[in-house]
Amino acid sequence: DTEVTQTPKHLVMGMTNKKSLKCEQHMGHRAMYWYKQKAKKPPELMFVYSYEKLSINESVPSRFSPECPNSSLLNLHLHALQPEDSALYLCASSQVAQNNQPQHFGDGTRLSIL
Amino acid sequence: GENVEQHPSTLSVQEGDSAVIKCTYSDSASNYFPWYKQELGKRPQLIIDIRSNVGEKKDQRIAVTLNKTAKHFSLHITETQPEDSAVYFCAAREDSSYKLIFGSGTRLLVRP
Numbered sequence: 143d144t145e146v147t148q149t150p151k152h153l154v155m156g157m158t159n160k161k162s163l164k165c166e167q168h169m170g171h172r173a174m175y176w177y178k179q180k181a182k183k184p185p186e187l188m189f190v191y192s193y194e195k196l197s198i199n200e201s202v203p204s205r206f207s208p209e210c211p212n213s214s215l216l217n218l219h220l221h222a223l224q225p226e227d228s229a230l231y232l233c234a235s236s237q238v239a240q241n242n243q244p245q246h247f248g249d250g251t252r253l254s255i256l
Numbered sequence: 257g258e259n260v261e262q263h264p265s266t267l268s269v270q271e272g273d274s275a276v277i278k279c280t281y282s283d284s285a286s287n288y289f290p291w292y293k294q295e296l297g298k299r300p301q302l303i304i305d306i307r308s309n310v311g312e313k314k315d316q317r318i319a320v321t322l323n324k325t326a327k328h329f330s331l332h333i334t335e336t337q338p339e340d341s342a343v344y345f346c347a348a349r350e351d352s353s354y355k356l357i358f359g360s361g362t363r364l365l366v367r368p
């Protein structure tokens with residue numbers, strides 16, 4: 143069983159819709175990550191939150207807006223997405239970001255943009 | 257920044273044989289190297305990791321070796337089973353950031 147929970151598992155949305163992806167962990171981890179994964183490719187880092195503060199934004203378009211309401215929750219708000227944004231969106235967490243602590247992934251949200 | 261190359265891209269072995277996947281990295285300051293297994297439609301799952309102060313680590317049928325001088329690390333799976341079939345990703349953690357840099361992945365097929 144995964145200890146990082148993501149909802150929804152699947153999401154289909156139009157290019158004008160607004161939706162949010164949610165991620166939750168109860169392992170006491172203080173670093174949380176969003177990755178994007180296209181088919182047959184490795185995960186690509188999008189954002190890193192460390193102690194609820196945004197630490198890294200990998201030049202992600204503003205149509206993706208992350209939010210970390212508390213140490214257990216991570217959201218990714220979506221607006222005006224493009225068809226090329228269709229992918230698997232993975233959340234991960236680790237004890238802290240600075241040290242060499244393992245990152246554990248959730249099952250992901252498979253996003254399709256019509 | 258760090259760059260990780262992974263070979264081979266696909267690997268087919270007979271059940272019971274060994275499988276070896278190799279990765280090279282570019283930044284000599286990188287100090288953490290995890291391996292992930294991703295089955296079709298599922299999340300990447302951490303299977304083993306190694307830190308730069310260790311040359312080898314083993315967990316049952318899985319082992320990882322690290323050569324810091326040559327800047328390469330390898331995953332070894334012995335006595336392969338059909339359930340080992342998956343895509344395997346190596347990664348290296350940049351010393352200067354929180355980022356994991358992934359290799360391009362190896363699709364392993366274990367033939368029964």
